[in-house]
Amino acid sequence: MTEPRSTAKDRDPTTDADDTETTRPAVESPPPGPRGLxxxxxxIGFARDPLEFLSSMREYGDVAGYEAxxxxxxxxxxPGLVEEVLVSRDDEFWRGEFENEFGEALDIEGVFFAEGDRWRRQRTLLQNAFTPARIRSYADDMVAETVRLLxxxxxxxxxxxxxxxxxLTLRALTRSLFDLEFEDDRTDRVRRWVRAMGAYNDSEFLGVRVLLPSWIxxxxxxxxxxxxxxxxxxxxxxVAERRRSDADGDDLLSLLATGEYPDGSSPSAEEITDQLLxxxxxxxxxxxxxxxxxCWLLAGDNNVQSRLEREVSTVLGDRDPAFADLSDLAVTEAVGREALRLYPPLPFLQREPHEETTLAGYRxxxxxxxxLNMYSxxxxxxWWTDPDAFRPDRWLADGEDGQSVLHGGDRPEYAYFPFGGGPRHCIGMRFAMTELQLSxxxxxxxxxxxxxxxxxxxxxxxxLDPGPVEMRVRKR
Incomplete structure (x- = not known):
């Protein structure tokens, strides 16, 4: 049980700045929040359950502070304040020291952690692998790898x-973005790395590091x-294999192995490694x-599953999907978007102001x-009718709540932002949604x-790891 750091949660931080001193909120005061231990x-509260902890912060208001x-x-x-941080005032914020320390602990840099001119030139080079035409060219590989798995x-x-x-997604990525087919050994090496990263990240949050000297x-x-x-x-x-092949492709691996930045310089060996990692x-x-x-949500809702099966049967008949089918697979897209709403893979984003500033009147x-409390x-x-329920129809033009972001509803744009927003939105957003829908x-x-x-x-x-999710396969 924690007690408030301040009674400021009872104040309205959005009161007009022209109000008198007696009705104005505590402008430029720190936001309210729990005292902690x-x-x-x-x-400990955050490390034990980050999602529950951040959800509990809403009791202090839309802007709340804590120390950890x-x-x-x-x-x-x-959502409006999220838009300020990511879009309209993005020049006031950067990814921050907390995320930098995370990147340093993982010993990875790359476009995700880069800032300023370094980020811009990396992004410019990399985005050539994610143009609409390139995404279209990846579609057949995504479907082929799904069929291979099934x-x-x-x-x-x-x-x-x-x-x-x-x-599946690792095979599809390497086949499309790297123009390679990973054999099982290479796939296993990457999967071991990801599992080890998860365990390492988890141990750091659980405070194992606090119990050991920094040099152990x-x-x-x-x-x-x-x-x-x-x-x-x-x-x-x-990288060595690609360079020996003298390939002149425009896949991601070729762009990094043989490409140049706008100023004519080439990525360093370290930059190439970090980007590919x-x-x-x-x-x-x-x-x-x-x-x-x-998949798990679908299996728990017979009505949605039946509607999706009807759509797939009507659009595809007896063939597998292609890129050209995406616009007709509206229910399929809605299922994917609703899964991302309920369980965004990165449930919160983090930024840090370059210098002291205010947000909603708080310092x-x-x-x-x-x-940025995406999960909550x-x-x-x-912003959402029956918010904890799996309801893909909310993304359709004929949805029950009439609030679809995709179809001009009144819901704020940043009530939904699984791929971030602003200049640093996820570079692979189209790639991910195309793969999710086709798979x-x-x-x-x-x-x-x-x-x-x-x-x-x-x-x-x-x-946002669900842990092992066992499901029984019934072939059609």
Whole structure:
């Protein structure tokens, strides 16, 4: 049980600035929030369950503050304020020291962590692999890898859909973005690395590091370092192979191995390694997570499942989907979007102001980490009817709540932002949504999935991990 740091939660931070001093909120006061425990503040509460902790911050208002990990945090739970931070005032914020420390701990840089001119030139080079024409060219590979996975399953077999989806999206990524077919050994090396990263991240949040001197690595850290060295060696092999082939492709691997920045310079060996590591991670892990939740949610709703099956049968008949079918697979897209609403792979984003500023009338210090509370905003009853329910129809033109972001409803734009927003929105957004939609349609056409795992308890590791999700396969 925590007590408020301040009674400011009873004040209205949106009161007009022209009001008198007696009715004006405590402008430029720190936001309200829990006091936490002596010495450790709220570190234990956040580490134990980040989603529950951030959700609980809404009781203090749309802007709430707390202390943990020897630093100050401000939680933002209002879509309009999210838009300010990510879009209209994005020049006032950067990714921040907290995320930088995370990147340093993982020993990865790349476009996700870069800032300023360095970020802009990396983004400019990389976005050539994600143009609409390139995304279209990846579609057949995405479908082919989904079919390959489904053909490996037997009727009646129980599969861990989380592991299966991860294998699928990694194969699809390497085949499309790298123009390579990963054999099982290479796939296993990347998967071991991702699992080791999750364990390492989890151990750090749970405070294992606090119990050890900084110069003694934890077991999770040692295992992660070994796995990182192994996958870094793999990336070096891929780059060397591509350069020896004299390939002149426009896939991501070729762009990095042989491409140039706008100023004519080439990416360094370290930059190439970091970018490929990041895309090996983010390019498959987040999509695998979203696909897992979509499959599990579908299996729990017969009405939605029947509607999706009818759409797939009507649009595709007896063939697998192609890129040209995407505009007709509206229910399929809605299922994917609703899974991302309920279980966004990255459930909160973080920024830090370059210098002291204000947000909704509250003072935000230059060293404060601003957490954009995506998970809670996506489930806020102010913006979503029956917010905890799986209701893909809310994304359709004929949906019950009439609030569809896609069809001009009144809901604020940043009531839904699974891919971030502003200049730093996810570069792979179109890639991920295309793969999610095509893989779902392919799976629905070929198999039924029944729940064996009856409940899930997500935890935040590398992404919003559901843990093992067992489902029984019924071939069509």
């Amino acid at each position: 002596p010495i450790v503040d709220n570190t 990990f020897d630093r100050e945090f401000v939680v933002v739970s209002d 053909e490996e399953w037997s009727d009646g077999e129980v599969v861990d859909i989380r592991e299966a989806a991860s294998t 690595p934890s077991r999770a850290e040692r295992e992660y370092r070994r796995a990182t060295a192994d996958v870094t060696e793999l990336v070096g092999e891929l 990041l895309f090996l991670l983010a390019g498959h892990e987040t999509t695998a997570t979203a696909l897992t939740y979509a 935000i210090g230059s060293g404060t980490t601003v957490q 905003i996506h489930r806020d009853e102010r 779902l349609a392919t799976m629905v056409r070929r198999v039924d999935l029944e729940r064996v795992t009856t409940s899930i308890d997500p935890s935040f590791e590398v992404s």
